[in-house]
């Protein structure tokens with residue numbers, strides 16, 4: 001399933017890295033490098049070196065080599081062997097975080113005296129992006145248990161079709177994170193930004209929207225959350241010191257499991273202030289990227305129509321998308337986005353690309 005460019009192997013003998021195929025099996029990573037014997041790295045031998053642009057690992061079974069996994073392979077590894085991400089002592093991320101926390105003693109003082117909610121934002125600011133990416137990989141792995149990823153050739157084609165628009169809105173060279181994007185097979189129209197640049201859009205969303213610019217507008221809103229690191233702030237606010245301790249100590253990871261499974265992802269909800277700012281940023285970002293900003297208003301309207309249709313289906317049976325439930329002033333937000341006015345830009349994606357996106361989760 002993994003394409004050749006999903007993983008790179010540095011074997012310590014040749015100068016460069018080679019593209020290899022990596023299989024995430026029951027108890028080991030199986031590495032197929034062209035023209036040589038298969039390498040087996042048991043999960044118990046793995047050590048995470050760092051994260052950022054992918055996940056870098058080594059194995060005591062093959063001490064000279066280093067392996068870099070794509071975020072999608074790293075997600076698979078998290079699902080197969082979550083311990084790899086939390087055991088084995090402190091890695092560089094955690095040491096960097098401890099250093100940052102020491103330097104940010106004032107913010108820690110704020111935690112002790114005013115409690116986490118008000119200190120959540122300062123805590124985000126002193127958290128190194130690499131530590132946030134590690135957390136994002138964990139959260140993304142957990143979220144996949146609730147919202148299964150759309151997989152297979154159509155999902156891959158759809159992710160590729162969405163790339164040009166994501167790249168227009170987000171230039172990772174100037175941002176703390178690479179953007180990792182995928183579709184989830186869930187009927188509720190929703191999109192979510194997780195810590196560390198992980199963004200997800202549901203099947204329900206692409207079925208509910210009827211123009212690629214509306215999809216771009218939803219993505220612009222999520223990308224604004226990524227840039228503002230809102231998800232991490234939200235998690236600090238709701239999970240507080242437990243999360244902080246987990247990040248610092250590389251603890252059992254239990255705190256992080258509890259966040260999503262007990263909270264049913266509600267801990268990823270944002271405050272009204274964060275939402276308002278993400279809307280404003282999205283409108284500016286769309287205009288700067290020459291994508292029609294009024295598409296944000298249309299996206300809201302489509303989702304409102306969807307949710308009005310659901311209410312007749314019987315209360316308690318649907319869970320309202322985060323997009324509307326944490327956005328109580330939807331009418332006001334529509335008005336605001338309409339006020340920017342149609343800029344007469346061409347459609348952000350071809351009809352063909354849009355069809356490919358809409359088929360992301362149909363096998």
Ligand SMILES: [Zn+2]
Pocket residue numbers: 221225270275278
């Ligand atoms: Zn939002």
